[in-house]
Amino acid sequence: MRALNDNRITRKLALTGAVAAAGLLLAACGGSGDSDGMEHGGKTSATASSGAPAGAFNDADVMFAQMMIPHHEQALQMAKLADGRAEDAEIKQIVAAVEKAQDPEIQKMKSWLKAWGKPESTPGGHGGHAMAGMLSDADMTDLAAAKGKEFDRKFAELMIAHHEGAVEMAKTEQKDGKDPEAKKVADDVVRTQAAEIAQLKKILDRL
Structure with missing residues (x-):
């Protein structure tokens, strides 16, 4: 009877030991899995965080910013010439709108x-990608020499061409770009400058 009890106790202890061992093994596997998961997650997170800036933009985004900065800067130069030269109230309104919108966009693109x-400009240019709508030095000189209604007409004509160039570049960014913020600015350029082109054409019709 005692031997039987001893056997039962032995079996019970063995069973308890097996359960404990299985529990430890499971915990070890679980711990290893968690550790792996955390390490893997950390690696993924590190890769994502270090790779995010590189993956968030492409060459089209870079070109858009590098070309649009000087394009916007010239629009601001044109707007500055309106001071003391522009006569038409709507032309002055567009000048104010250009100054309000384009300077902050320049700062964004530089950032x-x-x-x-990436550099703000490339010494070799963009391999045949000209900045559409850019005024020549002669255009800027002619605009600076004009005054009153003559300035208003010339400004409207030149700004229409200038805006059309910006819209063209922005549409390329909408199609080929990757960076969400750059694409949003491209959307804004298309929307606002297309509206200003329509307004400038109406102004020209009545001048």
């Missing part, structure tokens, strides 16, 4: 290029 580790 992108800095974050991306």
